[in-house]
Amino acid sequence: MSEDQFIHYQHAHCESGVTANLLRHEGIDISEPMAFGIGAGLFFGHLPFLKISGVPATTYRIWPGAIFKRVAERLGVKIHAERFKDPASAMQALDSVLATGRPVGMIGSVFYLTYLPEAFRFHFNAHNFVAYGKQNGQYLISDPIIEEVTSIAPGDLIKSRFAKGTPEPKGYMYYVTGTAKDMNMAKAIEQGIKQTCFFMLSPPLPWFGNKAIFLLADKIRTYPKKLPPRKAALYVGNIIRMQEEIGTGGAGFRYLYAAFLQEAGLLLKRDDLSEYSAQLTKIGDDWRNFAYHAARIMKARTTDLVSYDQLSDLLMICGTQEKELFQKLRKLRW
Amino acid sequence: MNVNEVPQDPRNIKQGDTVRKKIYAVGQDGKYTGINSVGWDAENTALKQAWDDIDETLAETEKQVRAGGLSPIPYFMQKNLMDLALLARYMGKWQWQVKRHFKTGVFKKLDSGLLAKYATIFNITTDELINFGKRD
Numbered sequence: 001m002s003e004d005q006f007i008h009y010q011h012a013h014c015e016s017g018v019t020a021n022l023l024r025h026e027g028i029d030i031s032e033p034m035a036f037g038i039g040a041g042l043f044f045g046h047l048p049f050l051k052i053s054g055v056p057a058t059t060y061r062i063w064p065g066a067i068f069k070r071v072a073e074r075l076g077v078k079i080h081a082e083r084f085k086d087p088a089s090a091m092q093a094l095d096s097v098l099a100t101g102r103p104v105g106m107i108g109s110v111f112y113l114t115y116l117p118e119a120f121r122f123h124f125n126a127h128n129f130v131a132y133g134k135q136n137g138q139y140l141i142s143d144p145i146i147e148e149v150t151s152i153a154p155g156d157l158i159k160s161r162f163a164k165g166t167p168e169p170k171g172y173m174y175y176v177t178g179t180a181k182d183m184n185m186a187k188a189i190e191q192g193i194k195q196t197c198f199f200m201l202s203p204p205l206p207w208f209g210n211k212a213i214f215l216l217a218d219k220i221r222t223y224p225k226k227l228p229p230r231k232a233a234l235y236v237g238n239i240i241r242m243q244e245e246i247g248t249g250g251a252g253f254r255y256l257y258a259a260f261l262q263e264a265g266l267l268l269k270r271d272d273l274s275e276y277s278a279q280l281t282k283i284g285d286d287w288r289n290f291a292y293h294a295a296r297i298m299k300a301r302t303t304d305l306v307s308y309d310q311l312s313d314l315l316m317i318c319g320t321q322e323k324e325l326f327q328k329l330r331k332l333r334w
Numbered sequence: 335m336n337v338n339e340v341p342q343d344p345r346n347i348k349q350g351d352t353v354r355k356k357i358y359a360v361g362q363d364g365k366y367t368g369i370n371s372v373g374w375d376a377e378n379t380a381l382k383q384a385w386d387d388i389d390e391t392l393a394e395t396e397k398q399v400r401a402g403g404l405s406p407i408p409y410f411m412q413k414n415l416m417d418l419a420l421l422a423r424y425m426g427k428w429q430w431q432v433k434r435h436f437k438t439g440v441f442k443k444l445d446s447g448l449l450a451k452y453a454t455i456f457n458i459t460t461d462e463l464i465n466f467g468k469r470d
Contacts, residue, residue, distance in 0.1 A: 012356045012368070033358070033366070053417050111415065119350030119381060123415055146353055147370070164423040234387060240380035255335060255358040259366035281360060285335060288376075295376035298383050 006103050006132035008142040008149045012256055014128040015067045016041055017144025018105045021130060022068070023077065025103055026179050030071075032144075037260030038074050038188045039067030040195035042253055045208050046216040052166055053123070055238040058216065060249025062199070064107050064126040064167065068174055070195070074188035076180030083170040087158045090171030094131060097175055103132040103142070107172040109163030115141065115150040125163045189264045190334045196257075197330040200322070210326065213319035220312040236294050236311070250291060254284030276329060283321045290314040335359045337369050345373030347382050388415065399467035405441030406466040407432070410456040424455045 006025055009032075011017025016036035023030050036042070045059040065081065072079040084090035097104050110116060110124040129143040138151040152160075161171045203209040216239070223232040242249055258280035265273030293314055297307050337359045345351050354370040361367045392412045398404040411421045422429045434440050435452075446460070453460045 010356045010368075010370075012358055053415070053420075117349035117352050119345065119348035119385070120353065121415075122384075123420060145355060165420050230387075233383065237380040237383040240376065241384060251335070252357060255366070259358045262366055277366075281335070288335065291376045295379040298379050 006130075006142065009144070010147050011144040012252055013041065013061075014144055015039075015061075015064065016256070018128040018130055019068045019071050021142060021144060022103060022105055022176055023071070023075075026077070026176050028075065028077070028179060028183070030075075031259075031263060033256055033259035033263055034189075035067065035071050036253075036256050037196075037264060038192040039069075039071040040192050040199065041067045042196050042257050043199055043208075044210065044212050046212040046219070047207050048215075048219055050166070055235055056219070057166075058239050058242045060242065060253055061126075064128065064169075065172060065174070068105060068128075070192070071188075072176070074191050075183045075185075077176055078178035078180075079174055080177050081172070081174035083172050085170075087162050087171065090161055090173070091154065091158060094173060095134070097173075098131060098134060102175050103130050105130050105174045106161060107169040108157070108160030109165070109169070110160075112156050112160035112163065113143070113152065114156045115143070115152055116146070123163065123165055125165050125167055125169055131157075186268055186334075189268065193264075193329055193332065197326050200326045201330060210319060210323050213315060213322070217312045217315040217319065220308055220315065224308045232308075233298050237298050240291050240294050240298075251284045251287035254280055254287055258284060272332065276325060279321075279325055283318060283325065286314070286318045286321060290318060337361050337367065340369045340371050341374035342371060343373050343375040343378060345378050345381065347378065347385060350378075350381065388412070396467070402438060405436050405438050406463055407435045407441060407452060409466060410452070410458065410463065414456055421455070425451060 007021075009017070009021055009024070011020060011032040013032070013036065016032050016039060019035040019039060020030050020032045023035070039062075041062055043060065043062040045057075047057045050057040069079070069081065071077070082093065084093065094104055094106075105128060107126060107128055110127045111121050113121065113127070113129070129141055131139045132142055132149075133140040135151070138153060139157055141150050141152050143150065161169055161173075163169060200209045203211065206212065206215050220236070220239075223235055227235065240250075258277045261273050261277035261280060265271065265275075265277060290311070293307075293311050297311060300307070335357075340357055340359050345353075351372065354372050356368045357371045358366050359369050392409070395404065395409050395412055399406055399409045407421075411418070416424070418429050418432060422432045425432055435444060435448075449460050449463060453463045456463065
């Protein structure tokens with residue numbers, strides 16, 4: 001397992017992409033949608049009281065590190081994951097694993113990833129990428145959201161791994177240590193779907209899961225009344241940025257999960273999963289419609305109540321349809 | 335979304351057009367497949383809005399620094415896309431302490447250790463920090 005054997009594949013989402021790439025390196029044939037579904041990556045959260053860079057936090061994904069751990073656990077893959085107190089020990093640990101020829105997954109801030117264009121480089125601290133070797137003092141990087149492999153200077157990598165803010169990665173890194181002889185894909189798919197249904201439907205608090213989509217819809221309705229026009233537009237803009245940029249959350253995640261349901265349906269020869277995949281594709285289109293309308297509001301810079309009400313209604317459609325779909329998925333017989 | 339509906343609106347913002355994201359869409363056979371996209375107008379609008387807001391605020395702050403109303407700290411804080419909470423976290427200080435350093439009078443009296451720490455966080459030299467906005 002030398003470093004030149006690591007094959008980089010581009011994916012839609014960072015953590016499911018890293019997970020697929022790391023497992024493929026071990027000879028496990030797994031697609032990104034499969035990793036996303038088994039790892040139950042789909043989530044929703046809106047925390048009006050937690051402001052990041054002055055705007056309320058909205059998340060479309062499960063907490064960082066969860067997808068990789070869950071996929072490994074469900075497929076019987078042995079892994080090691082670790083956080084560090086200081087950069088020196090974190091970089092030493094990285095170097096010693098790379099020296100054995102194993103690629104290493106890491107979480108870091110996008111702001112310090114110098115290989116990305118400035119447009120994307122915000123203080124977003126939950127990005128996943130892989131280091132697969134070292135050359136001329138630079139770390140060789142496979143970042144699943146870009147097409148080709150790249151590299152980064154140690155100083156910038158340290159800054160990214162030890163970024164401050166919300167959340168703080170603290171040098172978090174993870175890698176595969178061993179694979180299982182036989183994997184039960186059917187069981188892993190079942191566990192992944194059940195967990196996503198649980199996280200979307202069961203949280204008793206209004207800020208998490210499907211309920212939070214309706215909370216956000218209610219909040220959007222109040223923006224033009226409570227906020228100055230510029231701020232209202234910024235709040236809406238942030239929802240869309242978290243949804244579609246580096247995070248890929250809104251429509252992108254629905255298509256990703258729909259791709260998972262389709263693949264699972266084919267693998268397990270279940271038409272019901274394929275049917276739910278098609279339904280989720282339509283819901284993805286609704287999320288796109290929501291983003292499209294939000295962009296129109298941003299461009300117009302208006303705070304007329306009607307357009308914000310309409311935007312809220314569009315989000316309610318997403319929430320309602322999704323609730324129905326996850327209720328059906330929850331009732332699946334295995 | 336079908337593959338032929340995958341948007342291809344170039345993201346001409348701060349070199350953002352160098353990344354072609356992968357997007358899942360439904361092909362003619364009804365199967366999902368990955369397609370590269372150069373961008374989507376709705377996303378580009380949100381991204382541009384965020385950068386315009388940053389650039390406008392930064393220009394306003396620069397004016398105030400040059401007029402002597404603010405120290406260079408808030409300028410470089412904003413240039414590094416930080417807010418007061420994040421900068422205070424990096425400095426290992428309370429927010430009110432960092433906020434005091436926004437005052438030109440307080441800034442002039444900062445010791446070299448603190449200035450060096452700020453400069454490191456902002457990825458500039460101490461000289462660049464001290465001399466920013468000074469009138470010749």
